[in-house]
Amino acid sequence: MATHCKDYDFLQIEPHWQSFWDQTKAFRAENQSSLPKYYVLDMFPYPSGAGLHIGHPEGYTATDILARYKRARGFNVLHPIGWDAFGLPAEQHAVKTGTHPASNTQNNITNFRRQIKALGFSYDWDREVDTTDPKYFRWTQWIFLQLFKKGLAYVDERPVWWCPELRTVLANEEVVDGKSEVGGFPVERKNLRQWVLRITAYAEQLIDGLKDVDWPDSTKRMQEAWIGRSEGAEVLFKLEDPALGDLKIFTTRPDTLFGCTYMVIAPEHPLVDALTVPAQREAVKAYRFKTASKSDLERTDLAKDKSGVFSGSYAVNPINHERVPVWIADYVLMGYGTGAIMAVPAHDDRDHEFAVQYNLPIIRVIAAADGSTELPYTGDGKMMNSPGYNGLAWPEAKQQITAALAARHIGKGTINYKLRDWLFSRQRYWGEPFPIAWVSEADYRRAAAVRTDLPAQPVKFAENGVTQFALPLPDAALPLVLPDVQSYLPSGTGESALANETAWLEIWLEVTTGASVPATQPQPAGPNWVRARRETNTMPQWAGSCWYYLRYLDPQNSSAIASEAALKYWGVPDLYVGGAEHAVLHLLYARFWHKVLFDLGVVPQSEPFTRLFHQGIILGEDGVKMSKSRGNVVNPDDIISAYGADSLRMYLMFLGPLEAMKPWNPKGIEGVLRFLRKVWRECLSEEGEPNPRIAAGAVLSAATEKLLHETIKKVGDDIEGMRFNTAISQMMILLNALQKEPALPRQTMLDVLRLLAPFAPHISEELWARLGQTGSVMTAGWPVFDPNKLVANSVTIVIQVNGKHRGDVTVPVDVTEPELVKLASAQPKVIPHLTDKPIKKTIYVKGRLINILV
RNA sequence: GCCCGGGUGGCGGAAUGGUAUACGCAACAGACUUAAAAUCUGUGACCUGAAAGGGUGUGUGGGUUCGAGUCCCACCCCGGGCACCA
Structure with missing residues (x-):
């Protein structure tokens, strides 16, 4: 079973045991088992052309140690891997070379798989998933259809970055300083038809659910801040011109209503024209033009200077009937609240700055506890200058004033979120096609008569005076696959390359089966064939990664995302490890989809990731982020051939706390290689035979005996607590002590190998076999410490x-x-x-x- | 600006309020060797002292405590996130 090398020849040992694990399918997880389950998940990689980055094996080693440890402790462990393989680089490569992105993607996957196997990770390769596989994205499309039917997907015109030179839409991160990252061409905002998911409908649940999960606090806080819940009130201000009706504002501080000295509406507010008096018309027009031409970037960049213009109109403060001027300023955003505010310069930094700049009155309504008179004041205090409420603490007044406004039907308590609906479409080729066809209203009605799976309200979109209706393909018609295209270059009109594939795009559609023929052919006979145009947008890369952890449960299932039994047995991951860069988007989107699936009864729990851990970033030798241009990139292949996978795994874990950011030290890895050699020498003689020092009857000194039991305890505790660096230190301390023992009990060395196996599995298997044990060290269980020996x-x-x-x-x-x-x-x-x-x-x-x- | 996380030897780091610097790297000295590699042993914060010893030390300044790297307050520096969200 083992090799016969005399020295620690990892280049021979590691491939040997990797093929042993492969052949025996040693890491296959059984869906039927009486054992307790443990599901440990890695964030699956995007298989880039550059190959594995050293950051991948860092997190993957941590989860692999957990997986191997839990197996030893008698758990049925699910430890899967797959590929998040849709994405921009593959598409750009395709545009450049004209080859299908799928072929490039498959090459990259092959390379990634080779690299990952060379690290000895204990993945169940029978469960590998690939988001670009139609058998996989069939279910991504299916989940989209469930959202669509629930009314959680809609279509809207939204601004996107458009680069005329590249004829393409760019993602935010592809735009640097108002220019395209590639080529440095100017980009502009362009309104395009987009799919949007109603994640805001789940804002409250997404905040609530954070209470129940074991996540880093910082990540919870980031999600909370991103969702940005704030409680306040909507208040109606009558406009002086009764014909204009009311101006509705949102405020978190209705208690400061007596301090309102002016109002501000966003430049895009629908009442701007009506409120602008003739004398101000020119100034307002100029101001709106100026703000409209600012990019979002500039608008936030110029945050320092407030600017605005008076509309010439007045509103009436409902609480004291004071006349307050209405200003137009871009520090108020149309996208939040009602796009209009009451300004309280005494108690809001922004309003104060604006009031000072334009010489507007400032009225204090909250007294500082310490009697200070400095403004603006945003701290706690008692009400003043507020007849009927003076002396109250402001939270009390907030409640009372909100109630008073509600009683008069001119206000009500409301909750606002910063979270916006999720822009879910990309004008790309290399993504999941939307299983949607656009049809006329009449055809939609015909479909509605024979379909029971349409949303309560049809999704429609008006363009050039024609309203199109979004008709979902029936579930049975999935997957809708990407057609082969002549060119991967976007169409040039803001649509993806799919818009040029007329035969795929323009079709006759059978509305009950989803069958189609190109529109150039005669309309097939039958009552349910309608003229349709397919959706040319594709889904963003987030889509496939939103639910992959569910597909691993039952990856071959062709009738559901996973069987009910698998969903029930495995549930959700017990541990999820990945980079903090996904703290908000990926983790929020996946939680959203999971909650929708929970509401649909597809999954039995409301949160997908109960325990989350972020591995830190490994910096280059020079202490800065690894990058090709700096030449400080560490390639796992090089390290494996020079030191072995076991040393790499050990060193990645020994470097420092898993969550910390830490620099790579090329000398440091020699330390763990020396340690592994030391373990080798304790087990085997120079001839590669069992070390004669090892004897069945040998007895350890009392101190070393105690240390052994301490080590068994600490290594187990540290693995559970993900403190791998201190677990390794402890094993080093033990080995140093064993080295000084006159003779070693055989059982002690076997215990050492069992402790070491999750960290350095290849050498542990080898030595286990060479010491005459049969079977794999992984199936030998976990050593047990004797609490009596610890005292x-x-x-x-x-x-x-x-x-x-x-x-x-x-x-x-x-x-x-x-x-x-x-x-x-x-x-x-x-x-x-x-x-x-x-x-x-x-x-x-x-x-x-x-x-x-x- | 706001919200987090962090500052410990030459370096990565360790330390339930209880011997600061475990473990490893680098360095130096010694053993083995013709020699080297490998391996093993030892030394290793600073000031003072011949030594024993004494004193000072975990970013800075205060505080709580018999006792503080650890808890509290203020500040400085580094890293991450958010950014006119009313």
Whole structure:
């Protein structure tokens, strides 16, 4: 079974055991099992052309240690991997070379798979998923259809970055300083028809669910901040011109209503024209033009300077009937709240800045607790200048004023979110096609008569005076696959390359089966054939990664995303490890989809990731982020051939806490290689035979025996707590002690190998076999420590005098305090500090220290 | 600006309020060797002292405590996130 190499020849040992694991399918997880389950998930990689980055094996080693450890502890472990393979680089490569992105993607996957296997990760390769596989994205499309039917998907015109030179739409991250990242061409905002998912409908649930998950606090906070819940009130201000009706504003501080001295509406607000008096018309027009031509970037960049223009109109403050001017300013955003605010310059930084700049009145309505008169004041305090509410604490007044407004039907308590609906379409070729066909209203009605799976409200879109209706393909027609195209270049009109594929795009559609023929052919006979145009947008890369953790449960299932039994047995991942860069988007989107699937009864739990951990970033040797241009990139292939996969795995874990950002030290890995060689030498002689020092009858010294049991305990605890660096230190300490023992009990070395196996599986398998054990070390269980062996019968107590360390003394564990004080006082090093000084008090920390106060 | 996380030897880092610097890297000295590699042993914060010892030390300044790297307050620096969200 084992190799026969004399020395620790990892280049021979590692491939040997990798093929053993492959052939025996050692890591296959069974869907039917009486064992408790443990599901440990990695964020699956995008298979880029550059191959594996050193950051991948960092997180993947951590989860692999957990997976192997949990198997040893008797769990049925699900540890899968797959490929998040749709994405921009593959498409750009296709545009450049004209080859299908699928072929390039498959090449990259082959390389990634080779690299990952070379690291010895214990993935169940029978469960590999690939988001670009039609058998997979069939279910991505299916989930989209469920959202669509639930009314959670709609179509809207939204601004996107458009680069005329590249004839393409760019993602935010592809635009740098108002220019395309590739080529540096100017980009502009362009309104295009987009699919949008109504994630805001789940805002409240997405906040609530965070209470129940074991995630890093910082990630929870980031999601909370992103969702941005704020409680306040909507208040109606009457406009002086009764013909214009009311101006509705949102405020979180209705209690400051008496301090409102002006109003602001966003430049895009629908009432701007109506509110602008003739004398202000030119100024307002100029201001709107100026703000409209600012990009979003500039608008936030120029955040320092407030600007605005008076509309010439006035509103009436509903609480005191004061006349307040209405201004137009771009510090108020149309996309949040109602696009209009009441300005309270005394108690809001932005309003204060604006009021000072345009010389608007400032009225204080909250008194500072410390009596200070500095403005703006945003702290706690009691109401003032607010007849009927003076003296109240402001949260109290907030409630009362909101209630008073509600009673008069001119306001109500509301909750606003910063979270926006999710822009879900891309004008790309290389993504999941939307299983949607656009038809006329009449044809949609015909479909509605024979289909029961349409949304309550039809999704429609008006363009050039024609309204098109979105007709979903029936579930049975999935997957809708990408057609082969002549060119991967976008159409040039803002649509994807799919818009040029007339035969795929323009079709006759059978509305009940989803069957289609090109529109150039005669309309097939039958009552349900209608003229349709397919959706040319594709889904963003997030789509496939939103639910892959569910597909792993039952990846071959062709009738559901996974069987009910699999969903019930495996549930959701017990541990999810991946980079903090996904703290918001991926993790929020996946939670959203999961909650929708939960509401549909597809999955049995409401949260997908119960325990989350972010691995830190590994920096280059020079302490800065690894990048090709800096030439500080570490390639896993090179490290494996020079030091072996076991050393790489060990070193990645030994570098420091998993969550920390830490620099790579090329010398450091030699330390763990030396350690592995030391383990090898303790097990085997120079001839590669079992080390004669190992004997069945050998006995460890008491101290080393204790250390062994401590190590078994600590390694187990540290793995569970994901403190792999200290687990490795402890094993090093143990090995250093074993090395000094005159002889080693065979069982001790077997325990060491079982402890080491999750970290360095290849060498552990090899030595396990070479010591004459049959079967894999992984199936040998986890060593058990004896709690009785952890307690020593004597301890070393630190002696302090007045809190200063003055020596130590070794005493029996059950020593009493008076005895100890006596022993301590007799210590030669202690005596000088006690002479002529009466002992006032002693403090004894059991088993640790005695502090004598004189 | 706001919200997080973090500052410990030459370096990565360790330390339930209880011997600061475990473990590893680098360095130096020694053993083995003709030699080298490998391996093993030892030394390793600073000041003072011949030594024993004494004193000072975990970003800075205060505080709580018998005792603080650890808890509290203020500040400085580094990293991450958000950014006119009313």
